[in-house]
Each structure stands twice: as structure tokens, then as C-alpha cells.
């Protein structure tokens with residue numbers, strides 16, 4: 001016997017069932033069975049749910065090649081995964097002991113899950129037999145009584161079966177309709193689901209749009225709030241500003257009124273100032289006249305003293321001379337009067353007369369006291385030339401340059417110039433610049449030039465009566481320190497050019513030029529003057545030096561330039577039509593500072609030593625020639641009484657000038673104070689008027705701006721209102737939509753639920769019908785099949801008997 005005990009409740013993957021399942025046409029052959037009758041149970045199950053109408057999965061079952069089941073559709077009877085059993089199908093096994101079960105047209109899914117074969121009891125077959133005679137052969141054919149009974153019952157049953165089959169058919173139809181309606185409902189449900197999905201998508205996108213809209217609205221409202229705050233702050237600020245401006249305007253109008261009130265007073269002041277100004281103008285005029293007079297007198301004194309003045313200075317005996325026991329040949333007894341005696345040998349004494357004689361005891365200060373008036377002339381616009389002449393080693397450099405602790409004329413001159421320039425700073429402005437030159441072997445060298453050029457420096461005429469050396473450095477100096485630095489630079493540069501500084505210095509002319517540009521701040525008169533301070537080369541005679549070659553050339557050049565200087569001075573004194581300035585570089589450079597209105601001071605430097613007597617006499621003779629020629633006999637005879645008178649006049653004029661200066665200064669101060677007060681008042685008044693105008697303008701523009709801002713604010717608020725309304729409208733719309741969606745969802749879900757319920761009910765009903773059908777089928781089909789089988793076999797037998 002082959003039987004499965006598997007209980008199929010749900011769709012499960014039971015291997016035994018699968019293994020026994022087959023598709024298509026197949027048969028099971030059971031061998032070695034005892035001949036006789038058997039009950040066969042067939043267990044069916046539709047494992048896979050296969051949708052489709054009834055009659056799609058039908059198959060036939062044959063037992064011993066007799067069709068016991070025709071067009072069986074399990075699914076339509078029990079549905080998916082439900083077992084169906086055919087029980088107690090009776091079959092006879094012949095002498096061959098073989099039972100053949102054949103399945104035909106099994107399609108779709110496996111259906112046969114078990115076969116049960118049981119032997120039928122023999123007793124059951126032993127029924128009382130009846131005999132019938134065959135019409136053809138008259139043979140008696142045994143017909144069991146029971147068979148007749150059974151045939152009656154079978155007919156009864158057949159009828160019942162027909163009823164039941166009919167009912168079953170009806171139920172199947174109903175089920176089919178229910179199934180179709182369920183399918184349709186399912187389809188509708190799917191459609192609704194899809195619609196619902198679409199709606200949900202729509203709702204979602206609407207939500208998103210709403211969120212975006214809300215965010216936008218939030219941004220707009222934030223911006224609006226921010227703008228509102230800014231505008232409110234701006235309006236507050238403007239209000240404050242307007243208030244401040246109004247206060248300022250009140251203040252300014254008050255001040256303007258005050259100013260207007262003070263106008264008469266101011267007018268009075270202006271009149272007074274105008275009076276003072278005219279007074280001042282008079283005083284200025286007088287002051288200028290006085291100054292001109294003073295200048296004239298000063299000049300007259302200078303002229304009286306001589307435009308070319310000669311000072312003689314004798315140095316002390318040097319250590320070497322003392323140790324060599326050289327005696328002094330110079331007599332200073334009448335030095336105070338400018339007289340100098342030189343012992344020329346024995347008791348012979350030669351006398352010389354100069355403007356001043358400085359003994360070895362006289363120091364640099366004493367020397368400069370007498371030289372300073374000449375120096376100051378350069379500030380009055382005169383060209384001045386001071387030079388030191390004499391034999392080497394007689395103190396030319398000492399007099400002109402001096403030492404660090406014993407400054408000479410050069411330094412003191414500049415010092416004096418700055419001092420006087422400062423004193424005159426209220427009436428004059430001065431610009432001072434300095435050049436330092438050297439003339440060696442008739443060649444000009446710029447000692448301030450940072451780089452020496454190969455180009456020769458030449459003297460050129462800049463304009464009528466003005467000569468200069470183009471390309472020469474003119475260092476602008478504003479104080480003593482700067483002058484000292486320039487002098488040092490010149491001195492250093494001079495040293496660079498030679499191995500032995502002293503030797504070189506004695507063989508070249510060192511020329512310091514101080515250029516002064518002045519402006520009279522009262523009259524506006526400008527002058528351009530220069531002061532030459534020249535340390536000449538040694539004047540020793542050629543014969544004595546006894547030199548040759550380069551030194552001879554140097555000495556010749558020195559002699560030539562010095563004699564050219566003498567010639568120029570002579571020509572000037574003689575008022576000659578031609579002054580031979582161009583005979584040497586020295587005189588050519590000094591052209592505009594020697595002669596004319598210029599003033600010249602010569603220091604003749606001498607040695608007291610008997611050893612230098614010859615050179616001393618030579619120098620003194622040259623100096624005498626210069627002085628003698630210049631002053632001339634007529635000029636020498638100056639009336640001292642007249643001079644004294646002029647001096648007294650000058651002193652008086654100076655005194656008066658000082659007093660007037662003082663008065664003028666005070667008046668000027670007063671005037672300046674009044675003018676500045678008037679100016680400041682004017683300025684204040686003007687400023688305030690301007691301020692009032694500005695403020696009025698600003699106020700106007702601010703009011704306009706304020707109005708514009710208010711307008712803008714109002715417009716913005718209107719816009720915002722509109723936006724807020726739109727926002728509220730949108731929010732309402734969104735809410736409405738949400739409500740609609742909710743309602744729709746609710747109604748749709750309700751309808752769906754209802755439908756689902758209905759469908760479930762229908763399904764339940766169908767299930768119930770199906771189970772009923774199944775139950776009926778089970779109840780009916782098996783016996784029916786049995787009866788059918790029995791009847792068929794009996795009919796066969798009957799046919800056989802009948803045949």
C-alpha cells in the first residue's frame with residue numbers, strides 16, 4: 001500500500017508531496033497484488049494557486065483503463081492549497097496481480113499527492129445472485145439481487161447526483177461570478193489604490209509646495225520685519241538729526257542775530273583798524289626811508305673807511321723760530337693806529353700804514369670785530385670779497401678758517417650772517433647757500449662735488465655784472481651746523497686731491513662763496529649778493545723758492561694770479577675803462593665781487609721772524625700798493641670832524657630808528673591783532689552764515705528725504721500688507737486643500753473599507769459555498785463515483801451478458 005500522511009493545511013513546500021506529483025500523462029502500476037477487489041483512495045491537492053476560469057485545469061483519471069474521473073478541476077472545487085480526497089474507489093485486480101492507475105491531461109501544477117490502496121472485503125461481494133436469460137444465446141446470466149437493488153438506488157442516486165451536480169454547477173457559477181466580481185473588485189481596489197497613491201503624491205507635492213511657499217512667506221515676513229526695523233531706526237535717526245539741526249539752526253540764527261547786532265561795533269573797529277593801517281603805512285614809509293638813510297649812512301661810513309680795506313696781521317714766532325733764536329723784526333708800537341714798523345737792518349725801520357694792524361696777541365675775535373661790518377654788507381645786497389694774502393706759513397688759513405677751538409673769519413662770518421638774518425627776520429627773509437672752490441694751476445675745482453667730472457669748470461657771465469661758474473654745487477644752508485658740515489666737506493675734498501695737505505693748501509687758492517638772496521618783507525625789494533672768503537696761495541717769491549718743473553709751474557701760476565689780482569685792484573683804483581679780470585681764474589671768478597659796488601677786505605699776513613724779512617717786506621709793499629692805490633691821497637685826507645659829525649648823526653639815526661622800530665613793531669603788533677581779530681570775526685560770521693545756509697539746505701534735503709522715506713515706507717507697508725493677505729489666502733487655501741484631501745481620503749478609505757468588507761463577506765460567502773460544495777462534492781462525488789463505477793461495471797457486465 002502507498003499512502004501519504006502529510007497534512008496539507010497551507011501552501012507548504014513538503015518534499016514528499018512534490019516528489020509524488022507529476023504533470024501531463026502518467027500512470028502508476030502496482031504489481032504483485034493478490035487478485036480481487038480493492039478500494040483505492042486518491043489524495044489531490046492543488047499546490048499552486050492558479051487563477052482562471054473553471055475548466056482550465058481539468059484532467060481524467062483511469063483505473064485499470066476505466067475512466068473513473070472525468071474532467072476533474074480541483075481548484076474550482078476546493079480552491080488553492082486545499083486537499084481533496086477520492087475515497088473508496090473500487091477496482092478489481094486480475095490474475096496478473098497488477099493495478100494500473102492512469103492520469104491524463106494533468107496541467108498547470110502538480111495535483112496528486114497520495115494514493116491509498118486497500119483490499120476490499122470478499123463478503124461484501126457475496127450477494128444473492130439472480131439469473132437472466134440472454135436473448136441471443138439463451139444462456140443464464142447471474143445477476144445479483146443486490147445489483148438490481150443497487151441499480152435502482154443508483155438511478156435514484158444518479159438523479160440525486162444530477163440534482164447535486166446541477167446545484168454544484170450553480171454554486172460553481174456563483175463562485176465563478178463571485179470570483180470574477182472579486183477580481184473586478186480587486187482591480188477596482190488596485191485602481192483606487194493607484195488613485196490613492198496619485199492623490200498621496202499630489203498631497204505630498206502640495207505639502208512640499210506649501211512648505212516652500214511657507215518658507216518664502218517666512219523669508220518675506222522676516223525681511224519685512226528687518227526692513228521695518230531698519231526703517232524705524234533710520235526714521236528715529238533722522239528725527240534725532242532733524243532735532244539737532246533745528247537746535248543748531250536756532251543757535252546759529254541766534255548767533256547770526258548777535259553778529260548782525262555787532263556789525264556797527266565791527267564797523268567801528270574796521271574804521272579804527274583802517275586808521276591804524278594808514279598810520280602803519282605812514283610808519284612803514286618812514287621806516288623804509290629811515291632804513292634807506294641808515295643803509296646810506298652805513299655805506300657812507302664804509303666808503304669813508306674805504307671800499308678796499310687792508311688789515312695787517314702778524315703771527316707769533318713759531319717754536320722752530322724761537323728755538324732757532326730768530327729775532328722779531330716787526331714793531332707794533334703804533335699798531336692801534338694802523339701803523340707798523342719793520343726793522344730792515346741795523347736801526348733802519350720801514351713804516352707801513354694799514355686800516356688795522358693785528359699783533360700776535362690779537363685773537364680771532366679781535367680780528368673779526370673789525371671785519372664784521374664788511375661781512376654784514378652782504379645782507380644789505382652788496383658783493384663782498386675778503387681774502388688773505390701772504391707768504392706760506394704766515395697764518396692765512398689760520399685767519400680765514402681757524403681751528404676747531406679757535407674759529408676764523410669764515411665760520412664767524414657765517415655765524416654773524418645767521419645772527420643778523422635772524423635779527424632781521426621780521427623785515428627780511430634770507431636764503432643762504434654755499435659753494436667751495438679751489439683754483440690750482442689755473443684750474444677750477446668744485447670741492448663740494450660728490451664726483452669729479454672731467455669737464456673743465458669755467459667762469460661764465462650769467463647776466464650784466466653777474467658772473468658764476470656753471471655746474472658748481474650750491475649747498476643751501478639754514479644753520480651753522482650745516483655750514484660747518486659744508487666747510488668740513490670742502491676741506492676733506494681738498495685733502496683728497498693731494499698727499500700733503502699743507503703743501504697743497506699753500507699752492508692753491510681756496511675760495512668759499514656765500515650766496516645770499518634777500519627779500520624785504522615790507523617793500524618787497526629783493527637782492528642777490530655774494531660774499532667771497534678767499535685763502536690765497538703762498539706769495540713767496542719765485543727766486544727764493546728755487547724750484548723747477550711742476551713746482552716752478554705752480555709758483556708761476558700763483559705769482560701770475562696774485563699779480564693779476566694786483567693789476568685788477570690797480571685798474572679799479574685808477575677807474576680804468578678796462579679791468580683785466582680775465583688775466584687769471586682767480587680774478588675772473590671774483591669779477592663781480594671786486595670793484596663796482598662791491599667791498600673788499602684784504603688780510604696781509606706777515607711773519608715776525610727776521611728770517612722772513614724779505615717776504616714780509618714784499619707782502620707789506622703789495623698790501624700798501626693795494627691800499628695806497630685804492631684810497632689815494634685825496635681820500636686819505638678825510639675830515640675827521642665831518643666823520644665824527646656823521647658818526648653822531650648815524651648814532652642818532654640809529655637811536656631814532658630803534659625807537660621807531662619799536663613803535664612800529666608795537667603798532668604792527670596791534671594792527672596784526674586787530675586785523676586777525678577782525679578777520680576771525682569776519683570768518684566766524686561768514687562761517688556761521690555758510691553753516692546756516694548749509695544747514696538750511698541739509699534740513700530741506702533731509703525733510704525731502706524724510707518724506708521720500710515715509711512714502712517708501714508706506715509703499716513697502718502696503719506691499720507687505722498685500723503679501724500678508726496673499727499669504728493668509730494661501731494658508732487658507734492650503735488648509736482647505738488639506739481638509740479636502742483628508743475628507744477625500746477618509747471617504748475613499750471608508751468606501752474602500754466598505755468595499756473590502758463587502759468583498760470579504762462575498763469571499764466568506766464564496767468560501768462557505770465552496771466548502772459546502774466541497775462537502776457536497778466529497779459527500780456526493782465519492783459515492784457517486786463509486787456508484788458510477790459500479791453501475792458502469794454492472795452495465796458492462798450486463799452488456800456482456802446481454803451480448
Ligand SMILES: Nc1ncnc2c1ncn2[C@@H]1O[C@H](COP(=O)(O)OP(=O)(O)OP(=O)(O)O)[C@@H](O)[C@H]1O
Nearest residue numbers: 315316391392393394395396397398502505506538
Ligand atoms: N695769529 C696766530 N696766532 C697763533 N698761531 C698762528 C697765527 N697765525 C698762524 N699761526 C700758526 O702758524 C702756522 C701756519 O699757519 P697757516 O697754516 O695758517 O699759514 P698759511 O699762511 O695758511 O700757510 P700756507 O700758505 O702754507 O697755507 C699754523 O700752525 C698756525 O696755527
